[in-house]
Amino acid sequence: MSTQKLTAEVLRRMKSVTPIPMLTAYTTPVARCLENAGVAVILVGDTVGMVEMGFDSTRHVTIAHMQYHIGAVRRGAPNTHIIGDFPYEADRDPATALRNARLMLEAGADSVKLEGPKYDVISHLVKNGIDVVGHTGLTPQTSTNFKQVGKEAAEAERIVNEAVGIEKAGAYMLVLEHIPERLAEKITHTVKIPTIGIGAGKECDGQVLVINDAIGMGDKWPPFSRQYAHVSKTITEAAETFVSQVKGRSY
Numbered sequence: 001m002s003t004q005k006l007t008a009e010v011l012r013r014m015k016s017v018t019p020i021p022m023l024t025a026y027t028t029p030v031a032r033c034l035e036n037a038g039v040a041v042i043l044v045g046d047t048v049g050m051v052e053m054g055f056d057s058t059r060h061v062t063i064a065h066m067q068y069h070i071g072a073v074r075r076g077a078p079n080t081h082i083i084g085d086f087p088y089e090a091d092r093d094p095a096t097a098l099r100n101a102r103l104m105l106e107a108g109a110d111s112v113k114l115e116g117p118k119y120d121v122i123s124h125l126v127k128n129g130i131d132v133v134g135h136t137g138l139t140p141q142t143s144t145n146f147k148q149v150g151k152e153a154a155e156a157e158r159i160v161n162e163a164v165g166i167e168k169a170g171a172y173m174l175v176l177e178h179i180p181e182r183l184a185e186k187i188t189h190t191v192k193i194p195t196i197g198i199g200a201g202k203e204c205d206g207q208v209l210v211i212n213d214a215i216g217m218g219d220k221w222p223p224f225s226r227q228y229a230h231v232s233k234t235i236t237e238a239a240e241t242f243v244s245q246v247k248g249r250s251y
């Protein structure tokens with residue numbers, strides 16, 4: 001099935017109307033599958049560093065890596081809205097962020113995403129005509145672990161305030177990562193832009209998963225991620241069969 005490419009404005013208007021399914025992708029064949037499956041939005045996340053490049057943190061990802069993967073995803077999914085994720089420090093100030101956002105758009109992204117309360121960066125990008133997705137809750141580029149955040153009242157309040165600030169700065173959509181369902185529900189009812197949850201419960205306006213987690217590619221996955229397939233197992237079994245056929249001279 002071929003999907004119609006959604007603009008940021010259309011995605012914004014989908015809030016409370018129809019849930020938004022989003023998955024990450026980093027390569028052409030996977031992007032092609034997601035487009036054929038009718039996934040509304042593909043996020044080329046900086047998770048690429050951990051799930052595809054073998055780094056122990058997303059902080060090693062560069063803008064050149066992102067350009068490479070965004071290009072690959074665009075070639076696989078020409079009709080799907082693609083979000084390019086800012087790698088660590090590539091959004092450190094408004095001018096740097098604008099330069100790097102343009103590189104991601106040139107590579108094939110339709111909009112960009114950045115982590116945390118960088119209100120001046122968001123508003124500078126928006127003023128320059130770039131559609132921006134915010135990201136609060138757990139923000140892996142700066143957090144020291146992957147535990148749920150927002151359980152304490154003060155932290156929950158900080159996250160709500162960040163969500164409101166990100167919306168005011170001009171973001172058209174907001175990722176909420178690994179926070180309690182009730183907090184995600186409160187934010188979803190507070191802001192007018194769609195919230196996309198990852199480990200944030202069912203009450204968000206959409207859901208995103210890292211594709212490798214969703215297809216069981218790898219050996220460990222976050223507790224909130226469902227595995228809809230077991231691709232690592234399939235590849236291992238296929239390789240084992242090949243090895244045994246070659247060794248047995250039956251191939």
Ligand code: KIV
Pocket residue numbers: 024043044045046047048085175177198208210
């Ligand atoms: O980089 C990424 O894949 C993300 C998702 C976890 C939302 O930011």
